[in-house]
Amino acid sequence: MPASYAYLGPEGTFTEVALRTLPEAATRELTPYVSVQSALDAVRAGEAEAAFVPIENSVEGGITATLDGLVAGEPLTIYREVLLSITFALLVRPGTRLADIKTVSAHPAAQPQVRNWLKANLPDAVWESAASNADAARLVQEGRYDAAFAGEFAAARYGLEALETGIHDAENAQTRFVLVGRPARPAAKTGADKTSVVLWQRTDHPGGLRDLLGEFASRGINLMLLQSRPTGEGIGNYCFCVDAEGHISDRRMAAALMGLKRLCLEVRFLGSYPRADITPDEARAVRPGTSDEEFTRAADWVARCQDGRF
Template identity: 40%
Template sequence: MKEPVAYLGPRGTFTHEAARRMFPEEHYLLHPCDSIPDVLTAVDSGETPYGVVPVENAIEGSVTLTLDWLTHHVDVPITAEVVVPIDQCLFCHPDHKETELSRFTRILSHPQAVAQCREYLRQHVPDAVVSYVDSTADAARRVGSQGRDRWLAIGPRSAGALYGLYQRDAAIQDYENNITRFIAVGKTVPERKQPRCRKTSLLLSLPEDYPGALYNVLASFVRQGINLSRLESRPTKKRLGTYRFFIDAEKEIDDLAMKQAMDEIRDRGCTVRLLGSYPCFSGESSNSSESLDNRDHGAYNHR
């Protein structure tokens, strides 16, 4: 029987694409959830063994909802990472394909997608109101289901095709090389191909705030020759000006150098929570022979 994989849906999201790359549909049953908390809760409660959520975008930075849920609400290990190229397209209902862009009144999308296209929107649709929804495909589905209002959706080409939208523009993100990191959580993911690297994600709390507290932690990694690929602070949510730090180290947790760095950091009174030690895969396209576009409604495309 195919094992289920929860992902941020509905079908056609960027997360769906990431999930297809890590969990081929020949072997897994991909199960769309309405929100990132729903995906993480499904795994935490044992409803599904695997989940896939976005964690960081090259233009807009962290997906803070994912970080906060991972650390405050659930206890699920990160088990793999995949990086996916993000090409944001602009869609309207086919009934409005002749309408000038400046006459649209509303833009629907996920906050991360809107943030990646801010300058484009300012130039081309300055007067439209932005409505945030749970995912890009959710936006595409809503715009596709009603032709009455002049609404636009931002999202992947596949979402436009799935929900029968007319594509007005492509690659509307404000910077080139737009990519997002996605993580799998839950059960260990079988490694079908050679990972690009291995990482360990940690959540660090300092014992107290004093000059050099964070410096000392970083020095432990330096002494062990461990490269950090990410350092991010998030509020503790308890008191203004107090933080916890997300650290990604390019080493496995079982590596001797990593163990020594951990011992040193804990000896200084820091609390370290292991979020996961996992393989990282680069973003080759999914090897599923069926593309999403072919299975559902045809896409309208002006390019």
């Protein structure tokens, strides 16, 4: 298998910075791809060992290109997640002053995160969308725009300077990234894990989704993300991308997934992997009645009853 990771390029974006926080990235060749879909396809085609792409953002929510890329096509598995705090720098050619800036550029996803800052500091600047924040920086270098919002780390690469740093409208603006590869045995549980699945309902009826969520709730499993995505079969037809607290090797999670497999038209398992937001010490206590030991004792008891030994 090629020792290379595909990632959403170009170089010099938050995605590359997040990827480089993974120890395993140091021993791989890192190859930028032009889109999430092309990075995922590189894994499916065997050109890359894994792909690293953004999946959730505290301002925009689920990244639909990534969710759709995992929902459809050959199955892939999430191996790891990375959280990165996102703050922007205003990058300009050396010598540019704030008063000189008539045009600003960045990826469209950056716009809601810098809108208030722009209104307060550059109310008359014209916004020009770019294919990525790094591309916006390149266009500033070439003189096409006056300023770009990008990571401060992009300044050196494009010969720019940061006129302002730490720009972010929302406190705690974060993006979550995932490392995705071909189906494989999930990493061992750490005690602070997350399990991702996609659920397709069998029929649309009152209480249908409530019943599916009940498979998690009745076993004390908290949900961390529930994102509906169109199935492509017309308006109002959705599947559900779900992130749940826990690991598929937890008895409660295995039981919930078995329940969903029975109730759903289809369930796609996207992986169990360590959470990036908390350590095992910080994980919430398991709800009474849902620990592995209690599941085991309950199964033993039913077996004894079936056996006449109650």
